[in-house]
Amino acid sequence: MKPIATTRSATGIQTGKLAVWWVLASEVVIFGGLLASYIMHRLGHPEWADAAAVTNTTIGAINTFVLLTSSLTAVLAHQAAERGDGPRAARFLGFTILGALTFIGIKAYEWSYEISHGYTILTNTFWSFYYTAAGLHALHVIAGAIIMGFVALDARKNIELHRVELIGIYWHFVDVVWIFLFPLLYIAK
Amino acid sequence: MVEPAVDLTHHDHHHDHHAHHGPEGLLKYIWSTDHKIIAMQYLFTGMAMAVIGGFMAYVFRMQLAFPGLSVPGYGVVSPGEYNSLVTNHGTIMIFWVAMPVLIAAFGNFLIPLMIGADDMVFPRINRLSFQVFFVSAVLILASLFVEGGGFAGAWTAYPPLSANEAYNLTPLGSSLWLIAVALEFVAFLLGGINFITTLMNSRAPGMRAFDVPVVVWMIVIASILFMLSVGPLIAGAVMLLFDQTLGTGFFDPGRGGDPILWQHLFWFFGHPEVYVVLLPAMGVVAEIITTFARKKLFAYRTVIFTVVATGVLSFFVWAHHQFIAGIDPRMANLFTITTLLISVPIAELCFVYIATLYGGSITLNTPMLWALAFIAEFLIGGVTGIFLGAAGADVFFHDTYFVLAHFHYTFFPIAIIGTFAALTYWFPKMFGKMLDDRLGKIHFWGTILPFNFIFIPLFVLGMGGQHRRIYNYNHFPELSVDWMQNTRIFATVSLLIMLAFQVVFFVNVIKSWRSGEKAPKNPWKANSLEWTTESPPPHGNWPPSELPNVYRGPYEYSHPDREEDYWPQNLPA
Amino acid sequence: MIDFILSQGSSYAAGLDRLVLLILLIVGFWFLLAQSIFFGFIMKFRAKPGQKAQYITGKEKHQKRWVTYPHLAVLVFDVAIVIASFNVWYTIKMDLPPADAEIRVIGQQWAWTFQHPGADGTLDTPDDIFTIDELHVENGKTYHYKLESRDVLHDFSVPVWRLKQDAVPGRSITGWFQPTESGTFDVQCAEICGFGHGLMAARVIVEDAGQHADWVAANTPEAS
Numbered sequence: 010m011k012p013i014a015t016t017r018s019a020t021g022i023q024t025g026k027l028a029v030w031w032v033l034a035s036e037v038v039i040f041g042g043l044l045a046s047y048i049m050h051r052l053g054h055p056e057w058a059d060a061a062a063v064t065n066t067t068i069g070a071i072n073t074f075v076l077l078t079s080s081l082t083a084v085l086a087h088q089a090a091e092r093g094d095g096p097r098a099a100r101f102l103g104f105t106i107l108g109a110l111t112f113i114g115i116k117a118y119e120w121s122y123e124i125s126h127g128y129t130i131l132t133n134t135f136w137s138f139y140y141t142a143a144g145l146h147a148l149h150v151i152a153g154a155i156i157m158g159f160v161a162l163d164a165r166k167n168i169e170l171h172r173v174e175l176i177g178i179y180w181h182f183v184d185v186v187w188i189f190l191f192p193l194l195y196i197a198k
Numbered sequence: 199m200v201e202p203a204v205d206l207t208h209h210d211h212h213h214d215h216h217a218h219h220g221p222e223g224l225l226k227y228i229w230s231t232d233h234k235i236i237a238m239q240y241l242f243t244g245m246a247m248a249v250i251g252g253f254m255a256y257v258f259r260m261q262l263a264f265p266g267l268s269v270p271g272y273g274v275v276s277p278g279e280y281n282s283l284v285t286n287h288g289t290i291m292i293f294w295v296a297m298p299v300l301i302a303a304f305g306n307f308l309i310p311l312m313i314g315a316d317d318m319v320f321p322r323i324n325r326l327s328f329q330v331f332f333v334s335a336v337l338i339l340a341s342l343f344v345e346g347g348g349f350a351g352a353w354t355a356y357p358p359l360s361a362n363e364a365y366n367l368t369p370l371g372s373s374l375w376l377i378a379v380a381l382e383f384v385a386f387l388l389g390g391i392n393f394i395t396t397l398m399n400s401r402a403p404g405m406r407a408f409d410v411p412v413v414v415w416m417i418v419i420a421s422i423l424f425m426l427s428v429g430p431l432i433a434g435a436v437m438l439l440f441d442q443t444l445g446t447g448f449f450d451p452g453r454g455g456d457p458i459l460w461q462h463l464f465w466f467f468g469h470p471e472v473y474v475v476l477l478p479a480m481g482v483v484a485e486i487i488t489t490f491a492r493k494k495l496f497a498y499r500t501v502i503f504t505v506v507a508t509g510v511l512s513f514f515v516w517a518h519h520q521f522i523a524g525i526d527p528r529m530a531n532l533f534t535i536t537t538l539l540i541s542v543p544i545a546e547l548c549f550v551y552i553a554t555l556y557g558g559s560i561t562l563n564t565p566m567l568w569a570l571a572f573i574a575e576f577l578i579g580g581v582t583g584i585f586l587g588a589a590g591a592d593v594f595f596h597d598t599y600f601v602l603a604h605f606h607y608t609f610f611p612i613a614i615i616g617t618f619a620a621l622t623y624w625f626p627k628m629f630g631k632m633l634d635d636r637l638g639k640i641h642f643w644g645t646i647l648p649f650n651f652i653f654i655p656l657f658v659l660g661m662g663g664q665h666r667r668i669y670n671y672n673h674f675p676e677l678s679v680d681w682m683q684n685t686r687i688f689a690t691v692s693l694l695i696m697l698a699f700q701v702v703f704f705v706n707v708i709k710s711w712r713s714g715e716k717a718p719k720n721p722w723k724a725n726s727l728e729w730t731t732e733s734p735p736p737h738g739n740w741p742p743s744e745l746p747n748v749y750r751g752p753y754e755y756s757h758p759d760r761e762e763d764y765w766p767q768n769l770p771a
Numbered sequence: 772m773i774d775f776i777l778s779q780g781s782s783y784a785a786g787l788d789r790l791v792l793l794i795l796l797i798v799g800f801w802f803l804l805a806q807s808i809f810f811g812f813i814m815k816f817r818a819k820p821g822q823k824a825q826y827i828t829g830k831e832k833h834q835k836r837w838v839t840y841p842h843l844a845v846l847v848f849d850v851a852i853v854i855a856s857f858n859v860w861y862t863i864k865m866d867l868p869p870a871d872a873e874i875r876v877i878g879q880q881w882a883w884t885f886q887h888p889g890a891d892g893t894l895d896t897p898d899d900i901f902t903i904d905e906l907h908v909e910n911g912k913t914y915h916y917k918l919e920s921r922d923v924l925h926d927f928s929v930p931v932w933r934l935k936q937d938a939v940p941g942r943s944i945t946g947w948f949q950p951t952e953s954g955t956f957d958v959q960c961a962e963i964c965g966f967g968h969g970l971m972a973a974r975v976i977v978e979d980a981g982q983h984a985d986w987v988a989a990n991t992p993e994a995s
Contacts, residue, residue: 013742014315014400024319027395035387035425042430042466046437046448046459054454130446134454137446141436278966352963358940359923365880365965451941457924458939491816497829497838522926523937524944527864534856538849546842548805550829553838555812557825562817570813577805581798588852590790590859594773594933597926597961662776663930665959668969675974676777676930676957756824763823 029175033182036149040186043145047138047193060135062198063128068119069195072112073187079108080184083177086164090174095167102161102173105180109154116147139194146190149183231321232737237307238628239328243335244298247290248613250339254287256697258669263690265670278367280669281350286342288353289375292475293382294335296613300478301386301424302331304620305393305417307628311728312411314402314746314768316738318392327388334381341374349375352667354464357449357457361441373442380435383428390421402727402768405748408499409767411726412752415502416481420474423509427470434463461523465516472608473512477505479572479616480547486569486623487551489724491558492763494753496550504550508543515540521589522596530589537587544580548573559756559763564638568619571646572611579607582657600660603653610649618645618703625710626717630733633714637706644699651692655685723764726752730768773933780931780956780977782949783862787933790859797848863933867947870915874906878918878925878938881967883958889991900990904973906958909983913949926961929975937962950977 015024051057086101120140130140153176160172226235253271260267261275268274275283306324310317318324342348348371351360355376363369397418401410437448438460447453449460488495495501517525517533551573560566582604585591595601618641625633664677671677671686720729727748731740740746746768754765772791779785816824827834873894875886885906889898894917900907908914918927920938928935929948936946958973978986 012315012317012319012321012738013745014310014317014396015319017315017400019401019405020398022399024395024399027398028320028391031391031394031425032387035390035429038426038429039432040429042463043433043436045430046433046463049459050454050456053456130440130444134447137437137440137448141440141446145433145436276966277969281963281966281968350966356924356962359964362923365923367966451939457941492818492824494826494828496827497835500829500835500838522864522935524939524942527860530860530864531857534860535853538853539846541849542842542846545801545845546838549838549841552805552809552812553827553829555809555816557827558812558816559818559822559824560813560816562813570809573809574806577802577809581802584798584852585791585794588790588794588856590787590856590863591794593860593863593935594787594791594930596935597928658776661773663773663928663957663959665928665961667963668959670969673970673972674957674959756826758826 023171025171025175026178029178033179036182040142040145040189043138043142044189044193047142050134050138051193051197054134057133057135058198060133061194063123064139064195064198065119065122066195066198068115069191072115073191075108075112075115076184076187079105079112080181082108083180087174087177090164090170093167093170095164095170098170098173099161099165102157102164102176106154106157106161109150109157112150113147116143142190143194146183146186149186153179153183229325231317231325233306233310233318233321233324234628234735236324236328237303237305240298240306240331241303243332244295244303247294247298247335251287251290251295252697252700254283254290255693258283258287259690259693261669262671263687265672275669277669278347278350281352281667282342282348282368282371284667285350285352286338286348286375289379290338291609291613292353292471293379294338296475296609297382297386298331299617300475300482300613300620301393301417301420302327302389304413304478304482304624305389305421307624308728309393309396309414309417310400311627311731311735311739312414312726312752313397313400313405314727314740314748315396315400316740316742316745319396319400320392323388324392327385327392330381330388331385334378334385337374337378337381341371341378344370344374347371354468355438355460356464357438357441357460358451360460361438361449363442369442373439376435376439376442380432380439383432383435386421386424387428390425393418393421394425402746402748405767408502409748409751411481412484412495412498412501413478413481416477416484416505419505419509420477423470423477423512424474427467427474427513429467430463431467434460458520458523458525461520462516465519466513468519469516470509470512473509475612476608477509479612479619480505480551482616482620482623483551483569483572484554485724485726486565486619487554488753488755489623489722490561490563490566490569491555492755493554493558494755496553496556498751498753501547501550504543504546508540508547511536511540511543515587518587518589518592521592534587534589538584541580541584541587548577548580564633564635564642565619565623567639567642568615568622571642572615572619575607575615575646575649576611579604579609579611582607594663595660597665598660599656599664599666602666603656603660606653606656610653614645614649618642623722624728625707626721627728627733627735629711630717631710631714632717632721633710634706637702637709641699641702641706644702645696648692648696648699652689652696655689659685720766723762725754725764725766727767730766777931778952778954779933780929780950780952780954781933782951783859784931784933784951786859786862790855793855794852797852801845801848864946867915867945868913868949870947871912872909873915873917874908875917875919876906876927876938877921878927878960878964878971879921880923880965881960881971883927883960883971883973885973887987890987898991900987900992902990904958906973906975907983907986908950908975908977910950910953910977910979913947915945915947918944918946923964924962925964925971928959928961929956930959931956932975935961950975953977953979 082101082104086098089097130137157176160176163169257269257272260269346368359365440446441448447455449455449457515537518537521530717733748767756763773788877884883904885902887900888894889900918938920940925938932948934948956975960971
């Protein structure tokens, strides 16, 4: 049973949305710290360009496209939820989850290729950052997909439709982090 | 007893009705989502950890006073164990005592009550935060008993010592320590979401932003500070954990890494963290001094803006911990400026509190004594910080006992004085009984006086160049002179006396809880909303149809138009 | 203040001590003022039967003044301390006066190695003198030290000289000092470095020209 407190909104913004934005704020600082550390190291180690040359920009670009598309389907899911069409929203969330799985699948292929060619997390500090940053991001993709699954199951029954927007906001954040990772790990050679 | 809003068709209390009772019996403590139960869970865990942290202090101070002798209740302290004791004392006191008691326990208990809500907005996330916290507490304690012993590289955990088991000789302990700290961070991120959104959205009808009691603002601003500063350290902790367990070289200069990077990541969080714990304590003090001086808080809005300014500024001072770490010397000048600048808003807060006493009608009962002692003692901590914030002077004082005395004159008021102030003030509301004020005063004096006799001598030892984290000064001729060793003994004996007086507090609590005078709703004649409900409040805090509306701010004491010298927030005009 | 306990054994010790004294006078003044007003108010405004407290909001300008002016004054004093600190910091950490001699200081778990120039007066030549836990320097000469670490962070700290610098593995950090007092003094490690951290006690022996020359001559390794 939800407390009466959850029904109040002194700011006019829905409580769940406030919560998601605060979660994102703390996540921004986590990834920000990691990426700032990477950038400081990179500036001090020009030879890392050689290590970065090995990363597969094409695959990175494909994954960027996959994530951007999945963000699009998340937006379409939100639109459907706004109109009260739960099953349609659930379907679009399903496409988003599919996008997440595709992203992870491509990444798994990419990493197994790199590891089998001797580029592991221990190879040098560039690769340590590469796997740590992309790995932390991938964890957030997986966690987001799982939560999205629960939201979709509820949405199909027209329950808690407001959560479609909330998981969508989180998903856009995951996308944005990748938009930073892609140039830092792939394009900057 | 909570009146049900709807007529019940049966009287079985174990099922949910419109009058929601929550789980009963022992299961209450595992499944309850009631913010007051969760608050108690944090409070009791925090206080248990305080006993452990205090025991560690007892052991290492005995070693310093009587080097090499077997410490009663522990045994002989080896150099490695000494380092582990000081490491875990600091870590436990900050992360498992100060934060859970001041922020999680009092935040959870007070926020919904003070804003007139029936619970936090996300009760299940609230419960989850305690469960994660509890696991972190188990892990940090477990880390002390694994093979190799507990982590011994100081609470600051600088690599390469902390990253490489060949250097620290505590591979299991180091990683468990790190994971425990990381989990504690997760617990407080989860908790923070509740505090912030609940304050933002769930205020009682009529409660404007500046009608909220200062302690609620302080806890929420502290949560925001925490959420915005801990991120880089979480990133750093992942990197350190990988260095420890996978063999990466993030902080290994031989592998292209940089040990100083950790220091920046740690202190970027570490400095805001001290304000994270300071703010709630200052909030508690504000509530108490207004109540027992019967006075409005002086310049309430200024207080809020000053606190926010302090929070923002706290992000720009971190490298004063690294003046001689090998950073660019020009950076040191920058950080000297920002560090001394931050003394300005803190000084303002102290002046505001002193101004609040002016023209008051002051009652010196136990909670008021604690609150006033906070101000007097924290002033010492604050002014001694200036010696450290000025880089030129810090060259001498860094890593000496002067630093240690400075931060105990800030942390002790925060974590110990602040806690006892809050506990003695809200005990009637939390437990439904009045504490014995005479025992309270004995406990107060038996804590405050010895406290000063522990740490003033440590300032002197620091001025003599005595460095930290050293288990035995017999190897240093300049430091093993008689007057210095006698000073160490004096400080240790003062600690023993202070620890002994804590028994008085436990006796008071147990005696009062069992047979103390029953507490009325509002024993202190205070204004804020928690005093309008039962002591202790029922599940849901007020009957659902009687949640309060608010008509004024929380500090309308001694208003000239009123006969009574207080004016509760919920009384219509 | 520090000089009540430790002598001023280097050329920059007195300057640092003066900064500390300046800070002490300024914060001491504010501290005593704040505490006396604080305790004064507590005594003066104790609850008296029948007398109500005053209703003061602190919002009006004439009330706010009492807090605003003091905290502006604090700001002014802070500026004074910042300027004084800059001078001391510059002297110790940013300036590098020309050296009469160089030494290398190497920290490791758990001892200090000191590399002195041998009879030829130049560091990093075959006749250098290596000692463990014992640094020999000549009174009145200006030295540059190169500080290094073999493993973890250490910190080279000589309290009588008011000298302190972290030793970071992977780096060689340069600093300077000029001893002004002969004698034997403590060296402490000021960064926790493992269980032997408290065992890294070393001594610095400051000798006059003649004694130092004798020591160098006696300890310079034989040419091979």
